[in-house]
Amino acid sequence: MIAHVVIWPILLPLVSAIVLMFFWNQSKIQRYITVLGHGITLLASFWLAMRTYSGDILTLNAGSWSAPYGIVFVADALSGSLVLLASLAAFCVGLFSVVSIGQGRASFGYFPILQFLLMGLNGSFLAGDIFNLYVWFEVIIISSFVLITLGSEKAQLEGAIKYVTMNLLASVIFLTGIAMLYGLLGSLNLADLSLKISQSEDNGLINTAAVLLLVGFGIKSAIFPMYFWLPASYHTPPAAVSAIFGGLLTKVGVYAMIRVFSLLFIDDPFIRGILIVLAVSSMVVGAMGALVQQNIRKIFSFLIISHIGFMIAGLGMFSTIAVIGMVFYLFHDIIVKTNAFMISGLIYKLRGSFRLENLGGMYNRYPYLSIMFALALFSLVGTPPLSGFWPKLFLLKASFNDLNWWIIGGIIAASFLTLIAIIKIWLAAFWKKHPNYAEAKKRIVWYDLPKIQKFTILLPIAILTFVSLYLGLNASRVVEICQLVADQITQPSVYIDAVLSNPVNQP
Amino acid sequence: MEILLAMTIGLLYAAGIFLILRRSMVRLIIGLILLGNGANLLIFLLGRISKGKPPIIPEESKVFLDAYADPIPQALILTAIVISFGLQAYAIILVKRAYRVVKTDDIEEMITTDEI
């Protein structure tokens, strides 16, 4: 049983979801099981991540079918870390939902669906087969469809129409790309495809498939010309749902891009060029979009788009230093974006609004909380020594090595605009006097909550702030891990050997 | 046969994209369904079509005696059909709900989420 550590981060959420479904109408028990299930998944993921950090690539052949023929699950250092971070973020969001999700949503299956979402996320990080990746993507989107529409408010349904359309379209484009790859090369296993692509001569059609996959993943990760669905939908569901969406769903698209463009389509200057153009445009356009918004969650939504650009820029440059920066940014962004959306939910609970003009006086009333929020928000900007600083340093270093002035300009401009957006939030929500406190007080539920519930809401934010501080202050350890990841993904042969040489009956 | 299928696939993709670009929600859903079917047919075609040769080993022999149809595209299509069945059922219910709440079929009028 212990040797199957690769599969546990997928199976444990599934088992918790099934247990939760048996308690469909007992939302009180569901809340305890949710925390327990996410906690156990987190432990299993932690264990898996620690095993991948020794440098091994763990594989598991499902159903004892050996590698290029059957479905294989692969955990290298990148997958292991992402599974750990996804489970951590989901644990915190689960804890946050225990209090913040009302009876109405819980009775329509909020908690089991959250577990299914985590299963899909962990599955797509561990999939070693491109069609399997597609199936996990579908698990993610069907769960996210349900989460985004639970409650059926007007804005939610309108946002959901846009979200559903774009995600279904992205799936079809992804499937078209898979069909082309299978038709050209006759394989679906990523390692096997990588070998076959390096031997094939028909580059035109393979590039077409690559661009189809780029568009499919690009829609999912909301990069420059394909991001319009994100700010139209992410601010509509409850804060807990926004948190897990903002922290993880776009990152799955980025992960898929990293996997595909580091393993399958490697030495192609055309695609690298496209990636860099898209990355710089996303950085600048996303950050400029954030400036005009008045709703905190819409500001964060636009910042997601901007910060996806940083990771894609790293993928576009693809030198070792760039990959270290990209992977570090990915780790940092998952934690900080989840935290940012949870903070916006807490601000709503404390002040009764998401809109900047109706907020204010936070620092005066809650100085210690405000400092915690400041740590989270300013690590989004990249203020040294917080966690956002180090990856930007690596990305800048990589772009100076390439003397790519577009990326240098993009990173600096986007960081500066992010700083302005965050300062705007800080001034309006924390330092400004509250415009109409007596009126707003009627909508605030915070004062009526019992102490234990207040603690349960604050704890996940504190955990994630602590992790983000750890990433920033103990950056040397994180850079070691990123170095390991960079070594593994810049040398696809390691991955290919680990997958294809695995004997069958060795779990 | 291949030419015919290829033209059908092209037609399905074109019709699907055309319908997605319309303003009505119902046409949007129909467009997505057509696109999904086009993708499934594409997998089927790119897996090379062969007639009447199931990938089943006859009982009296140990290996395949003849060329056989590739079973993987069939498995892929089956999976994709099951997934799109679920997603489309969901999308239809969503459109119905949205119609009742927003009281319009026109996507251009759904602008609540675009307020600054």
Place this chain on the structure above:
Amino acid sequence: MNTIILKTASKYLLPLLLLFSIFVLLRGHYLPGGGFVGGLIAAIAFVLHAFANGLPHTQRLMRIHPGFLMPFGLAISTISGMFPMLLNQPFMTGVWKKDPVPVIGSLGSALFFDIGVYLVVIGASLTILFTISETR
């Protein structure tokens, strides 16, 4: 649809179709059939009954909400997938009983997986169809 022919026929068709769905489910490993198709046939049987006799009547006949079949089906499938892990083999490996069982044929973990799929498909498709037809 209030024709007397359909009403009378559906009364006999429901058990027949259910029996046929179980037949399709059991032959599914080596022959065309299986849990998904079987589940759809069973779901269609109930939909036909609802067409002829009205939704409330069918729901009374089913006693439980079809959605309750889903956790049971998922549990059976997951357990049958995890069972080989107890024998220290990878997830989802087919484990087979040596001697064939009468009527069913060879008995293995794949059959239980299919039974789980069968229950989930009935539950999910009936929930969807009932939801669509309930809220007018």
